[in-house]
Amino acid sequence: xxxxxxxxxxxxxxxxxxxxxxxxxxxxxxxxxxxxxxxxxxxxxxxxxxxxxxxxxxxxxxxxxxxxxxxxxxxxxxxxxxxxxxxxxxxxxxxxxxxxxxxxxxxxxxxxxxxxxxxxxxxxxxxxxxxxxxxxxxxxxxxxxxxxxxxxxxxxxxxxxxxxxxxxxxxxxxxxxxxxxxxxxxxxxxxxxxxxxxxxxxxxxxxxxxxxxxxxxxxxxxxxxxxxxxxxxx
Amino acid sequence: xxxxxxxxxxxxxxxxxxxxxxxxxxxxxxxxxxxxxxxxxxxxxxxxxxxxxxxxxxxxxxxxxxxxxxxxxxxxxxxxxxxxxxxxxxxxxxxxxxxxxxxxxxxxxxxxxxxxxxxxxxxxxxxxxxxxxxxxxxxxxxxxxxxxxxxxxxxxxxxxxxxxxxxxxxxxxxxxxxxxxxxxxxxxxxxxxxxxxxxxxxxxxxxxxxxxxxxxxxxxxxxxxxxxxxxxxxxxxxxxxxxxxxxxxxxxxxxxxxxxxxxxxxxxxxxxxxxxxxxxxxxxxxxxxxxxxxxxxxxxxxxxxxxxxxxxxxxxxxxxxxxxxxxxxxxxxxxxxxxxxxxxxxxxxxxxxxxxxxxxxxxxxxxxxxxxxxxxxxxxxxxxxxxxxxxxxxxxxxxxxxxxxxxxxxxxxxxxxxxxxxxxxxxxxxxxxxxxxxxxxxxxxxxxxxxxxxxxxxxxxxxxxxxxxxxxxxxxxxxxxxxxxxxxxxxxxxxxxxxxxxxxxxxxxxxxxxxxxxxxxxxxxxxxxxxxxxxxxxxxxxxxxxxxxxxxxxxxxxxxxxxxxxxxxxxxxxxxxxxxxxxxxxxxxxxxxxxxxxxxxxxxxxxx
Numbered sequence: 001x002x003x004x005x006x007x008x009x010x011x012x013x014x015x016x017x018x019x020x021x022x023x024x025x026x027x028x029x030x031x032x033x034x035x036x037x038x039x040x041x042x043x044x045x046x047x048x049x050x051x052x053x054x055x056x057x058x059x060x061x062x063x064x065x066x067x068x069x070x071x072x073x074x075x076x077x078x079x080x081x082x083x084x085x086x087x088x089x090x091x092x093x094x095x096x097x098x099x100x101x102x103x104x105x106x107x108x109x110x111x112x113x114x115x116x117x118x119x120x121x122x123x124x125x126x127x128x129x130x131x132x133x134x135x136x137x138x139x140x141x142x143x144x145x146x147x148x149x150x151x152x153x154x155x156x157x158x159x160x161x162x163x164x165x166x167x168x169x170x171x172x173x174x175x176x177x178x179x180x181x182x183x184x185x186x187x188x189x190x191x192x193x194x195x196x197x198x199x200x201x202x203x204x205x206x207x208x209x210x211x212x213x214x215x216x217x218x219x220x221x222x223x224x225x226x227x228x229x230x231x232x233x234x
Numbered sequence: 235x236x237x238x239x240x241x242x243x244x245x246x247x248x249x250x251x252x253x254x255x256x257x258x259x260x261x262x263x264x265x266x267x268x269x270x271x272x273x274x275x276x277x278x279x280x281x282x283x284x285x286x287x288x289x290x291x292x293x294x295x296x297x298x299x300x301x302x303x304x305x306x307x308x309x310x311x312x313x314x315x316x317x318x319x320x321x322x323x324x325x326x327x328x329x330x331x332x333x334x335x336x337x338x339x340x341x342x343x344x345x346x347x348x349x350x351x352x353x354x355x356x357x358x359x360x361x362x363x364x365x366x367x368x369x370x371x372x373x374x375x376x377x378x379x380x381x382x383x384x385x386x387x388x389x390x391x392x393x394x395x396x397x398x399x400x401x402x403x404x405x406x407x408x409x410x411x412x413x414x415x416x417x418x419x420x421x422x423x424x425x426x427x428x429x430x431x432x433x434x435x436x437x438x439x440x441x442x443x444x445x446x447x448x449x450x451x452x453x454x455x456x457x458x459x460x461x462x463x464x465x466x467x468x469x470x471x472x473x474x475x476x477x478x479x480x481x482x483x484x485x486x487x488x489x490x491x492x493x494x495x496x497x498x499x500x501x502x503x504x505x506x507x508x509x510x511x512x513x514x515x516x517x518x519x520x521x522x523x524x525x526x527x528x529x530x531x532x533x534x535x536x537x538x539x540x541x542x543x544x545x546x547x548x549x550x551x552x553x554x555x556x557x558x559x560x561x562x563x564x565x566x567x568x569x570x571x572x573x574x575x576x577x578x579x580x581x582x583x584x585x586x587x588x589x590x591x592x593x594x595x596x597x598x599x600x601x602x603x604x605x606x607x608x609x610x611x612x613x614x615x616x617x618x619x620x621x622x623x624x625x626x627x628x629x630x631x632x633x634x635x636x637x638x639x640x641x642x643x644x645x646x647x648x649x650x651x652x653x654x655x656x657x658x659x660x661x662x663x664x665x666x667x668x669x670x671x672x673x674x675x676x677x678x679x680x681x682x683x684x685x686x687x688x689x690x691x692x693x694x695x696x697x698x699x700x701x702x703x704x705x706x707x708x709x710x711x712x713x714x715x716x717x718x719x720x721x722x723x724x725x726x727x728x729x730x731x732x733x734x735x736x737x738x739x740x741x742x743x744x745x746x747x748x749x750x751x752x753x754x755x756x757x758x759x760x761x762x763x764x765x766x767x768x769x770x771x772x773x774x775x776x777x778x779x780x781x782x783x784x785x786x787x788x789x790x791x792x793x794x795x796x797x798x799x800x801x802x803x804x805x806x807x808x809x810x811x812x813x814x815x816x817x818x819x820x821x822x823x824x825x826x827x828x829x830x831x832x833x834x835x836x837x838x839x840x841x842x
Contacts, residue, residue: 017298021294021832024294024702024703024832025706025709025829025830025832026668026829027666027668027669028554028632028666028668028703028706029553029554029632029666029703030293030294030297030701030702030703031284031287031293031297031434032431032434032435032553032554034293034294034297035280035427035430035431035434036431038301038427039424039427039428039430039431042276042420042423042424042427043420043421043424043427043428045416045420046416046417046418046419046420046421046423046424047417049413049414049416049417049420050413050414050417052410052413053410053413053414053416053417054410054414056410079830083830107416107417107420110416111410111412111413111416111417114412114413114416115410115412115413131315133397133412134312134313134315134394134397134398135312135313135315137312137393137394137397137412137416138308138309138310138311138312138313138314138315138390139309139313140309141305141306141308141309141312141313141390142305142306142309142310142313143309144305144309145302145303145305145306145309148298148299148301148302148305149298149299149302151298152294152295152298152832153295153298156831156832157831157832160828160830160831160832161830161831161832162830219828219830219831222830223710223711223828223829223830226711227672227710227711227714227715
């Protein structure tokens with residue numbers, strides 16, 4: 001679970017940094033755009049956490065799996081969505097919606113994990129509940145730290161924006177495997193349902209891997225589409 | 235109350251420290267405390283990032299690094315947790331708050347001190363110049379992260395307190411408490427970020443803002459101390475009470491002293507920082523004017539001289555940049571984000587070298603001109619001075635404050651010939667250059683204010699690509715837009731941060747050439763002298779012999795004829811200029827600069 005918290009936190013922060021970098025490239029004002037995206041992210045993390053805090057979700061693994069699946073579809077498309085929306089002057093609106101959506105979904109993850117820790121405590125008083133929760137929160141912050149360092153220094157220069165978002169999509173798809181395993185342990189599904197869920201997870205992974213493999217040509221296509229090279233005499 | 239709460243509560247009450255525990259705090263107060271403390275922590279961190287970016291001059295890298303170190307501090311503190319309970323935990327929180335306030339208050343003097351030492355030893359004495367393993371400004375940035383880490387560590391203690399103390403010992407039992415604590419903590423952080431954005435938009439000074447946040451945080455700390463006092467008062471002996479009062483004094487007095495010192499010293503510190511930067515960094519330029527301070531190993535004396543002898547520097551913060559200005563007669567200069575832009579001595583030379591050779595290489599007088607950047611108006615002033623028959627000149631600058639200065643500050647007005655107020659063909663557009671070029675966009679500039687149709691000549695007078703914001707103006711996408719807005723026989727002129735002919739093997743230069751080639755440009759002429767380098771790019775053949783350009787016919791018997799000829803002779807002296815065939819650039823040499831490929835394109839500023 002700590003590994004899951006680390007991966008999801010890395011993906012959540014990476015998602016927002018990629019988003020911020022996309023709109024900074026298109027609209028300028030790096031400090032303002034980064035502050036705006038990070039602010040919206042934090043706000044929507046709070047909303048996501050509040051959703052879990054004020055309502056009980058007994059099937060937390062299923063929700064975690066659904067969140068990761070959803071993120072593994074949205075994340076690889078960040079750069080494409082923002083650059084395509086920019087052609088209609090809607091990049092900032094798109095970034096706002098994506099930031100809130102990504103933050104909201106990510107905000108639900110940690111409280112769901114923590115509620116799992118709380119349930120464990122109720123089941124057995126030997127486990128130090130507070131310590132467990134503190135560790136999960138700590139790991140979550142360390143995951144965001146790793147993304148804040150890796151994003152601008154490693155991922156963006158090495159993979160470009162389309163590659164980075166696809167890479168984060170792959171991580172989300174892999175992370176979805178952890179709650180999936182727990183779901184399968186907890187529930188006695190038939191082989192047919194198991195195959196169906198596995199195929200769905202595999203599709204998520206293949207989708208992100210495909211976009212990652214084609215990152216250069218996608219970047220080229222986006223650049224050509226958004227910024228036409230033709231002069232009027234051409 | 236469920237069974238687990240009962241068990242924990244009974245166990246806790248058996249501990250001696252918890253015998254005197256008062257009744258628990260109301261839930262709303264508990265959550266308000268978490269929100270306010272998160273608000274303060276995030277604000278400290280963002281303001282600290284702004285101070286560090288001011289010094290390092292690279293927004294994306296150092297904003298990210300500061301956030302990262304802050305999160306690392308929080309993460310490690312939360313991971314290792316706190317095993318205290320009850321009042322001991324509250325004591326930990328009080329200690330953490332004291333540390334966070336002290337760290338925030340100490341950060342600015344410390345960072346200024348490190349920068350001062352770095353500049354003195356690196357530039358003036360040259361001691362570190364040969365031996366440094368990493369670029370010194372990176373070293374300054376990394377050293378400054380001690381504070382991000384410290385603030386993050388203390389903020390981690392806050393969140394651990396709220397996660398742990400939200401148990402029956404200190405507050406009423408709360409259902410789903412961890413999730414609720416996380417929710418309100420994020421709410422506080424969100425409010426902090428929103429407040430920071432409003433401070434940035436208003437151009438507030440981050441050092442002053444830190445004082446304000448420290449004041450709010452101290453208020454919360456005092457409330458915490460009062461709460462703490464109430465906790466123990468029932469059973470404490472008079473002796474213990476005195477010790478407790480002494481401890482309160484120990485906690486609050488360093489904060490009060492430091493706060494007062496900083497409130498008084500912030501302005502002189504900032505003045506010292508700016509003078510130290512500008513009068514050391516650009517000492518060669520200032521030496522010519524007899525302005526640089528004569529440094530010696532007794533650097534404290536030099537620093538004192540710097541404070542007392544050099545003129546004051548006016549700083550204006552805008553949502554986009556930091557503008558520094560020296561208005562002292564004979565020493566007038568303008569800096570943006572710590573980097574030199576114009577001064578009285580070199581402005582005319584630089585702008586004439588950008589304006590005139592481009593027209594000579596085109597071979598004709600342009601009708602429609604676009605200036606991207608150049609909000610100081612000096613380039614427009616140089617054009618106006620030539621008395622050309624120009625239909626319209628569009629000037630696009632994102633920063634209204636720069637335009638305002640160009641219209642109001644006397645020495646800048648005299649440099650630009652008051653062009654921004656008086657020159658009829660000039661139309662000023664306050665907007666982003668890429669947004670202006672993208673006329674196809676629905677939110678693009680209203681067509682009634684912008685005549686459609688391409689330009690004969692585009693001058694790029696934007697800042698050099700030292701950081702992410704300005705790298706956009708060296709991207710493939712930007713040059714494609716430029717080409718789209720250029721007539722087939724038109725040209726683009728820009729200043730470049732490299733001597734292209736002498737550093738053609740540099741990776742940056744290769745990427746720049748390949749970017750231009752891929753954007754569809756075929757020809758480029760480069761020339762340069764002193765510290766300035768220029769490039770004129772076009773998709774049409776340029777005049778072979780610029781010294782006898784057909785463009786000169788326009789100035790026959792004109793009062794500016796001698797000046798123009800002199801400028802061309804200086805720019806196109808033998809061996810001083812190079813003609814490039816961009817279509818011949820090998821295509822597999824390097825990546826292009828692209829908006830989708832951030833991290834490429836920035837160059838190191840050797841002056842910084």
